[in-house]
Amino acid sequence: MDILPQVLISGASVGSIYALVALGLVLLYRTTHILNFAHGDIGVFATFLAFVMLQSLGLSYGLTLVLTLSAALIIGMVIYTLLVKPAKNQSHLGLLILTLGLGLALWGMNALVFGTDNKAVPPIIPDRPLRLAGAAVSQLSLFTALFGVVLMTVLWALLRFTKLGLVMRAVAQNQEVAKALGIPVRQAMLATWAVASVLAAVAALLFAPLTLLQPAMMLDPLSKGFVAAVLGGMNSLPGAVLGGYVLGMTEMLVGTYLLLEFKASFAFLVVLLVLLLRPHGLLGRAKVKRV
Amino acid sequence: MSLFRQRYEEDLRLIGSPQAWVALALLALALVLAPLALPGFLVYNLTLFFIYSLVAVSLAILVGFTGQVSLGHAGFLAAGAYTAGYLSSIGWPFFAGLAAALVVCGLLGLLIGIPALRLEGPYLAIATLGFGLAIQQILNNWALVGASMGLLIDRPTLFGHTFWDDTSYYYLVLGLAALAIWMSFNLERSHLGRAMKAVRDADLAAQMSGVNLAYTKTLAFVLSAALTGVAGALFGPLIGYITPASFNLLLSVKFLLMVVIGGLGFIPGAIIGAAFITGLELWLAGLLAWSQFVLGLVVIALIMLEPLGIYGRWLKVRHWWKMWPL
Numbered sequence: 001m002d003i004l005p006q007v008l009i010s011g012a013s014v015g016s017i018y019a020l021v022a023l024g025l026v027l028l029y030r031t032t033h034i035l036n037f038a039h040g041d042i043g044v045f046a047t048f049l050a051f052v053m054l055q056s057l058g059l060s061y062g063l064t065l066v067l068t069l070s071a072a073l074i075i076g077m078v079i080y081t082l083l084v085k086p087a088k089n090q091s092h093l094g095l096l097i098l099t100l101g102l103g104l105a106l107w108g109m110n111a112l113v114f115g116t117d118n119k120a121v122p123p124i125i126p127d128r129p130l131r132l133a134g135a136a137v138s139q140l141s142l143f144t145a146l147f148g149v150v151l152m153t154v155l156w157a158l159l160r161f162t163k164l165g166l167v168m169r170a171v172a173q174n175q176e177v178a179k180a181l182g183i184p185v186r187q188a189m190l191a192t193w194a195v196a197s198v199l200a201a202v203a204a205l206l207f208a209p210l211t212l213l214q215p216a217m218m219l220d221p222l223s224k225g226f227v228a229a230v231l232g233g234m235n236s237l238p239g240a241v242l243g244g245y246v247l248g249m250t251e252m253l254v255g256t257y258l259l260l261e262f263k264a265s266f267a268f269l270v271v272l273l274v275l276l277l278r279p280h281g282l283l284g285r286a287k288v289k290r291v
Numbered sequence: 292m293s294l295f296r297q298r299y300e301e302d303l304r305l306i307g308s309p310q311a312w313v314a315l316a317l318l319a320l321a322l323v324l325a326p327l328a329l330p331g332f333l334v335y336n337l338t339l340f341f342i343y344s345l346v347a348v349s350l351a352i353l354v355g356f357t358g359q360v361s362l363g364h365a366g367f368l369a370a371g372a373y374t375a376g377y378l379s380s381i382g383w384p385f386f387a388g389l390a391a392a393l394v395v396c397g398l399l400g401l402l403i404g405i406p407a408l409r410l411e412g413p414y415l416a417i418a419t420l421g422f423g424l425a426i427q428q429i430l431n432n433w434a435l436v437g438a439s440m441g442l443l444i445d446r447p448t449l450f451g452h453t454f455w456d457d458t459s460y461y462y463l464v465l466g467l468a469a470l471a472i473w474m475s476f477n478l479e480r481s482h483l484g485r486a487m488k489a490v491r492d493a494d495l496a497a498q499m500s501g502v503n504l505a506y507t508k509t510l511a512f513v514l515s516a517a518l519t520g521v522a523g524a525l526f527g528p529l530i531g532y533i534t535p536a537s538f539n540l541l542l543s544v545k546f547l548l549m550v551v552i553g554g555l556g557f558i559p560g561a562i563i564g565a566a567f568i569t570g571l572e573l574w575l576a577g578l579l580a581w582s583q584f585v586l587g588l589v590v591i592a593l594i595m596l597e598p599l600g601i602y603g604r605w606l607k608v609r610h611w612w613k614m615w616p617l
Binding site for chain 2: 029035037083086087090091092093094096097098100101102103104105106107108109111112116215219223226227229230234265267268269271272275276279280281
């Protein structure tokens with residue numbers, strides 16, 4: 001029996017999580033120039049909220065999803081208003097350190113409030129294998145991959161067709177000119193933080209049923225998301241999606257057909273090689289420095 | 292001594308005033324006498340603090356002086372610890388293992404430093420993060436050094452004396468760390484240190500003034516990695532048992548935070564930062580979640596209120612005091 005379809009589907013499923021994480025990171029980076037190391041912990045916090053709603057309060061899936069995503073939206077806005085906006089005179093490194101500190105604080109808070117034990121999040125659809133062209137394909141993986149694609153389309157539509165998307169793109173392109181043209185830069189950044197946090201929550205919510213929920217759950221997907229973002233280029237949204245899927249697929253293929261042990265470190269070798277050849281990623285554009 | 296410096300030699304001097312000499316002598320005396328007065332676990336943690344300050348100082352050279360960010364220094368520490376640990380297990384003398392760790396990590400620094408020339412900002416941060424994680428994964432699968440089971444490392448033997456107890460090992464690490472930190476101060480005030488700071492502040496202007504950009508940036512990576520390798524070679528025997536899992540991303544993050552908390556760009560700042568984080572973890576030992584939570588809050592507060600760090604604030608206070616009532 002050929003296992004290739006199975007491998008490809010699970011690659012696409014992992015890849016869509018990487019792509020969602022990378023999308024959130026790139027969206028934030030190109031607008032605010034912040035490399036957000038708290039991304040994973042925001043997602044984990046939202047997933048813990050969802051877990052409490054599902055298990056302790058007994059809410060339905062739909063209601064939980066709506067409430068969790070609104071919570072993530074608010075968290076993003078709060079982070080921007082309370083932490084990032086007052087620290088606007090910081091260097092890029094200072095802002096990176098700020099998100100590192102925020103990530104550590106959120107991680108500690110998650111562990112203190114919700115505990116460090118492993119929790120099993122019930123998946124929306126039962127994890128039964130599906131017979132597809134002679135191969136056993138995990139329904140959950142298929143669902144994750146499809147859901148990821150749908151969300152990316154929604155994000156694309158948001159950026160392409162709405163006024164908010166236009167403003168966000170303008171700020172990403174050139175902040176000074178956008179300000180001069182009367183575009184509300186701060187509101188755009190607030191919206192970017194909100195959307196990025198929702199993306200973080202969605203990625204964590206999709207990832208949780210594939211693994212176990214605990215405070216360090218997003219550590220691996222976050223580092224892979226960074227790799228995917230850098231692979232595609234930190235200022236390119238299509239690059240982030242491409243990077244995520246390329247990374248997920250190759251990781252699964254390498255793990256299945258070559259060496260299982262080096263499945264995890266493979267990603268970092270790939271990114272070093274790509275950066276050696278293209279220092280701004282596959283689809284990224286080099287910033288021209290003018291003197 | 293007058294308030295303002297009038298001659299270049301005064302700017303170059305490491306220790307400027309009689310008060311500073313007295314303070315240094317008192318500090319040295321306190322460090323030498325500390326193991327006699329303190330309980331054993333504090334001696335152990337002070338030794339750990341010396342090793343962490345070596346890593347923090349090496350990061351101060353890379354991030355603070357040259358402006359290249361690294362999120363992979365736990366990888367260099369691991370490489371140093373494993374090199375020295377493996378070589379001592381096949382019978383190499385301690386200082387040969389230490390030198391080998393220095394060379395291996397220096398070469399690894401070269402390996403990362405050359406591609407790092409083309410990278411900046413987030414790309415460099417992610418590339419070094421990837422390096423740290425890759426080292427961890429490679430060690431996890433390398434049967435020669437025990438794979439995920441880790442490596443047992445004996446305390447070193449020098450001139451017939453084995454440093455079994457923490458007190459004698461404390462003095463060994465103290466001596467080596469003091470030597471390395473003194474050399475770092477000398478690096479800072481040499482032409483190389485000034486070239487590194489020039490690269491950080493304005494790379495184009497530095498290049499125009501005759502600073503070799505590629506050489507300086509790569510050298511900073513090599514020196515930083517080599518110093519961290521030495522720290523690793525001292526770290527292994529202190530802990531006694533190293534596993535790849537102990538050199539994780541969190542450790543790299545903590546090293547970077549040490550430099551930032553203490554004061555980015557100052558060697559004393561790096562040491563203060565190392566003391567702060569080691570002290571915090573000792574205070575909240577066993578409460579991992581609390582120590583992370585508090586550390587995160589401290590970092591956030593510091594970035595918002597005093598981006599120059601603890602040492603930067605101290606410099607401001609001292610300056611204000613000297614200039615008073617101006």
